[in-house]
Every structure is written in structure tokens, then in C-alpha cells.
Amino acid sequence: ASLRDGLAQLPVLRHGVELTLDRAAPGLLGDIHAAIATPADCLDLLQRAILPEPSVMVRDGGVIARGFDAELDELRGLSENAGQFLVDLETRERARTGIGNLRVEYNKVHGFYIEVTNGQADKVPDDYRRRQTLKNCERYITPELKAFEDKALSAQDRALAREKLLWDQLLADLAAHIGTLQSIAQALALLDTLQALTAHAVRHNWCAPQLVGEPCLDIREGRHPVVENQIERFIANDCALSDAQRLLLITGPNMGGKSTFMRQVALITLLAYVGSYVPATSATIGPIDRIFTRIGASDDLANGRSTFMVEMTESAAILNGATEHSLVLMDEVGRGTSTFDGLALAWAIAHHLIENSRSFTLFATHYFELTQLPEQHPSAANVHLSAVEHKDSIVFLHAVQPGPASQSYGLQVAQLAGVPPQVIKAARKHLARLESQALESSSQLDLFAAPAAEEQDDTDATGSHAHAGAQAHGADSELLEALAGIDPDALTPREALEHIYRLKRLAA
Incomplete structure (x- = not known):
């Protein structure tokens, strides 16, 4: 009965689609208009065979209409x-x-x-x-x-037996119309999707994105399509990626909006590619073949995989599958292991995405050492989610601004979460002690600094060798040789730490 009633509405629906057609270029609506033509034979059969209000179950009878079969x-x-x-x-x-x-x-x-x-x-x-x-x-x-x-x-x-027999015959007769009915169903589903997207776009002031051939991702005042309807005032943010700037290194406090910003960029891109308007003032998007995400933390205990193992498995899939036309979202990679291991992995993954994959990448991290990446790679840039301190609390501005964040505001976020005051007080004291120790200690070698260029003047080669020979007999000869033999770019974090301890022993 629902099929019969639905087919009976097709003429009205088709007329409505026809009013919106551009005869010169009918496009997608023209295909829908052609697909939802009423199948007269199928509709006539259903109208003759089925009661206006049939029973729910065929076995209970009351389905076949009167006048369809004389014996019944x-x-x-x-x-x-x-x-x-x-x-x-x-x-x-x-x-x-x-x-x-x-x-x-x-x-x-x-x-x-x-x-x-x-x-x-x-x-x-x-x-x-x-x-x-x-x-x-x-x-x-x-x-x-x-x-x-x-x-x-x-x-x-x-x-009842006769009615069941007639029902089976009706299904057999309708089998010839399955192809037509499937085409109508697909066209109606597409029309329903377009109507829903259109109504939502008009209601929430979405804009028409521009899809271009050159690589770019330029979103002005982008918004998250779900979050903006859940809060009173949503802060819109820009995102600009191009062939010259392919990675944004995002820092900022927890709850500052890093994940929301990353997800809204991915959702805007996805909506644009399904043919929808997008929640932004303007959006210009180049070729995007796939969207990869590594967001959140979850384990897989049933298959014996820890949180960090799941994180690395997903990261491996991204590194092996991403291309220069992909959009990659990496959220706090490396947080599931020790500090040095996690930092090294995060740096190496970001380096690979910049140099090898060359994907458009949004890379959120709490490792502030990674903010040095743009100094070595011009195609990377630092941005941060801003926040301000007010007395002992923190106010999140949720605005994306250029440059790295100044601090992570971890204690303030913990205080907002309801951590007991005595714990926060103890944490502040310990933090102050750690920071003072860091300032008093000798400067640590930068694991990610570019190797210093070895300057050598050919005209002074003889003099340099003479000076080195004089130092070889001094107390610092072994220390200088050890320094000369170190290649910072080839070291793992653990090896770098071992070299630091060795140099400290030699200096003593």
C-alpha cells in the first residue's frame, strides 16, 4: 500500500522538479525528473490488487482488494x-x-x-x-x-489460502518492474538528500564552495556544522593551505578547540565534495582524493592492541596511503608512550608528511619542541588556539591565531575539571621547581636543530690544521673529537641523550 500511495504522488513531485529545471542545462535535476516518471502499469496493478487500508500481515487476510478475484x-x-x-x-x-x-x-x-x-x-x-x-x-x-x-x-x-496465492502472483507480476522501482527509489533518495542539504544551508547561512584545479584549501570563517548548533556563540576560524603551505602545526591548551577546528575543516571539505553548501563565509577547495584522520584515544582489548598500538596502526595507514592530494588530520600523535619516544615519533611523522607525502595536514600537538619545524621546512606554519588567564582560571577564546602557543595551561584545565585544590597547589609547586631546575641546568642540545655548517677556508687550511694539532695535546682534544663525530640528524632521542652524558663526562 505504501508503494502504491508513493507512486501515486510522483506526478505532483515531478511537476515540482520540472518548475526548477533549467532547460538549457538540466543537469542533475534533469536526471531526477526523468527517473521519477510514473510507471502506469505498475501503479494500476497495485491499485486494483491492494485494499486501501490492508492488513499488516498477509497471513491474517484483508490484503487483496474486492473485485480483483471472483473466487476470493x-x-x-x-x-x-x-x-x-x-x-x-x-x-x-x-x-x-x-x-x-x-x-x-x-x-x-x-x-x-x-x-x-x-x-x-x-x-x-x-x-x-x-x-x-x-x-x-x-x-x-x-x-x-x-x-x-x-x-x-x-x-x-x-x-486465506486463496489470498496468499494471489499475493504471491502479485509479487511475481511486480518483479518485472523492479528495475524501474529501484531507479525511482534512487532518484527520490537523491532528491531527498538535496532538499535536506538545501534547507539546512538556507537555515544556517551556508555558502557555495568553489572547487578548483590547483592545490589549495582556503576556508574563511569556517564553522563546525554540529557544534555551532549546540552552543550559543561559535567562533569561526580561517584555514589556509596551499602548495607553499601544506602543514599547520596546531598548539594550544586542552579544551581550546584544536580538535573542533581540525574536524570542521575535514567536514567542510567532505560536504563540498558531496555537492553541499558549507558552513563558512567562503571556501575554495582544490583536488582532495581522501581524508585521513588520527583523532582520539581508544584501545582494542579484544584484539590485544593497546591505545598506543591503535594510534601507531592508524598512523602507519596514513603514512602509507596519503598522497599530495590527501587531507590528513593528526591529533596529538605520540602521547601514548614516553616523552622522548613520543616526541621523536611525532617529529618524524610530521617530517614525513611534509617531505614525502606532501599532504595537506593539520597536526595538533602538545610537544612545543615541534614548533621549530617551520624553521626547517618553509611549507609548515605554526598556529595556536588562544586563551587568556584570569586570576587562577583560564578563558578559552577558541580563535586560531598565527604562531605557537606560549604554554599549555594544563593546571588551569585540571582545575576546571574539578581536581582537588590541594592537588593543584602541589602541582604548582612541583612545576615551579621543575622550571627552576631547567633554567639552572646547562643548555640541552636541540634534538631537531639543523646541523651547523662546517666552515672551512681553503686558504687557511694549513693554519687550521696547525691549531688543531696544538689542541690535540690539551685536555679538550677528546671532547672536540667527540663533538666532531656527532651527526644530530642521524641520532635517535635515546642515542642523543647518551651522547650528552658522554660529553658531560668528558668535560668534567
Whole structure:
């Protein structure tokens, strides 16, 4: 019935689509208009075969319409009109026999019967056949009543069986229309999607994105399509990626909006590529073949994978699959292991995405050492989510600004989360002690600094070698040789730390 009623609405719907068509370039709406033409034969069959309000289950009957099958109509008539037949038969038999108290009855044991009291037994016609004798009456059956009984008692079961047979035949007849019905369903689904996206775009002031051939991702005042409807005032942010700037290194406090910013960029890109308007003032998007994400932290205990293992597995898939036309979102990679290991992995992954994959990348991190990457790679840039301190609390501005963040505001966020005041106080003291120790200690070698250029003047080669020979006999000769033999770019974090301890011993 739903299929029949839906097909009956196609002419009105098709007329509405026709009003929006551009005859010169019908495009997608033209394809939809052609696909939702009403299948007259299919609709006529359904209208003739199915009741206006059919039963939910075929086994309960009441599905096939009256007039569709003469045999089914007869069986239904027998079942539904049995009471009237018995009243008419009783009236006729009283008139024929003259027995005024004659009754036509039914019970489940003996079926239909004509009951006559013993006082009227002499008036019983010869065609009556005794069925049961009781104390005060006799019960009879006639050939006419017997024939009706045979039909009536089996009519309902036979009607249900006939209806099931007609239903199966109807499905077989509709099989020829499956291709047409599928095309109509696909066109209606597409039209429904376009209508929903259009209504949402108009309601929330979305803009039409521009898809261009050159590599770029330029979003002005972009918004998250879900979050902006959940909060009172959403802060819109820009995102600019191009062939000259392919990676944004995002720093800032927890709850500052890093993940929201990254996800809104991915959602805007995805919406643009499905043909939707996007939540932004303007958006110019180049070729994007895939969107890769490494966001959140979750383990896979059923398969024996830790949080860090899941993180590395997803990172490996990104590094092996991303191309220069991909959009990559990396959120706090390396946080699931030790500081040096995580920092080294995060740096190496970012370096690979810049130099090898050359994907458009949004890379959020709390490792402030990574903010030096743009100094070595011009295609990377630092941005941060701003926040300001007010007394002992923090106010998140959720605005993306150029440059790295000044601090992570971890203690302030912990305080907002409800960590006990005594714990926050102890953390502040320990933080101050750690920072003072860091300032008093000797400067640490920068693991990610470019190797210093070795300057050598050919004209002074003889003098330099003479000076080196003089130092070789001094106390610093072994220290200088050790320094000369170190290649910072080839060291792992652990090896770098070992070299630092070795140099410290030599200097002592």
C-alpha cells in the first residue's frame, strides 16, 4: 500500500522538479525528473490488487482488494454472509413447514442444524434428516443446509489460502518492474538528500564552495556544522593551505578547540565534495582524493592492541596511503608512550608528511619542541588556539591565531575539571621547581636543530690544521673529537641523550 500511495504522488513531485529545471542545462535535476516518471502499469496493478487500508500481515487476510478475484470474493461472501443466510433459511423453512418455533442454529460439534420441538415433530418434511435427538426436541439437517455448511465452514480457510496465492502472483507480476522501482527509489533518495542539504544551508547561512584545479584549501570563517548548533556563540576560524603551505602545526591548551577546528575543516571539505553548501563565509577547495584522520584515544582489548598500538596502526595507514592530494588530520600523535619516544615519533611523522607525502595536514600537538619545524621546512606554519588567564582560571577564546602557543595551561584545565585544590597547589609547586631546575641546568642540545655548517677556508687550511694539532695535546682534544663525530640528524632521542652524558663526562 505504501508503494502504491508513493507512486501515486510522483506526478505532483515531478511537476515540482520540472518548475526548477533549467532547460538549457538540466543537469542533475534533469536526471531526477526523468527517473521519477510514473510507471502506469505498475501503479494500476497495485491499485486494483491492494485494499486501501490492508492488513499488516498477509497471513491474517484483508490484503487483496474486492473485485480483483471472483473466487476470493465468493469465499469472503460465504464467510461474511453466513448469518444472513441462516436467517433467510429459517424464515423460509417456517413458512414451508408451518412450524412457528423452528430454529436454525450452529455449534462446533454438530455444525449447522434445524431444531424442532417434540410437539411439532409431526410437521417435519420428508427431506429433513435427523442429526441429533434430545429430551425435548429433534435436530435435523437438509441437503441445502448441508451444502451451505460444507462451503461456509471451509470458506475462511480457503479464502486465506486463496489470498496468499494471489499475493504471491502479485509479487511475481511486480518483479518485472523492479528495475524501474529501484531507479525511482534512487532518484527520490537523491532528491531527498538535496532538499535536506538545501534547507539546512538556507537555515544556517551556508555558502557555495568553489572547487578548483590547483592545490589549495582556503576556508574563511569556517564553522563546525554540529557544534555551532549546540552552543550559543561559535567562533569561526580561517584555514589556509596551499602548495607553499601544506602543514599547520596546531598548539594550544586542552579544551581550546584544536580538535573542533581540525574536524570542521575535514567536514567542510567532505560536504563540498558531496555537492553541499558549507558552513563558512567562503571556501575554495582544490583536488582532495581522501581524508585521513588520527583523532582520539581508544584501545582494542579484544584484539590485544593497546591505545598506543591503535594510534601507531592508524598512523602507519596514513603514512602509507596519503598522497599530495590527501587531507590528513593528526591529533596529538605520540602521547601514548614516553616523552622522548613520543616526541621523536611525532617529529618524524610530521617530517614525513611534509617531505614525502606532501599532504595537506593539520597536526595538533602538545610537544612545543615541534614548533621549530617551520624553521626547517618553509611549507609548515605554526598556529595556536588562544586563551587568556584570569586570576587562577583560564578563558578559552577558541580563535586560531598565527604562531605557537606560549604554554599549555594544563593546571588551569585540571582545575576546571574539578581536581582537588590541594592537588593543584602541589602541582604548582612541583612545576615551579621543575622550571627552576631547567633554567639552572646547562643548555640541552636541540634534538631537531639543523646541523651547523662546517666552515672551512681553503686558504687557511694549513693554519687550521696547525691549531688543531696544538689542541690535540690539551685536555679538550677528546671532547672536540667527540663533538666532531656527532651527526644530530642521524641520532635517535635515546642515542642523543647518551651522547650528552658522554660529553658531560668528558668535560668534567
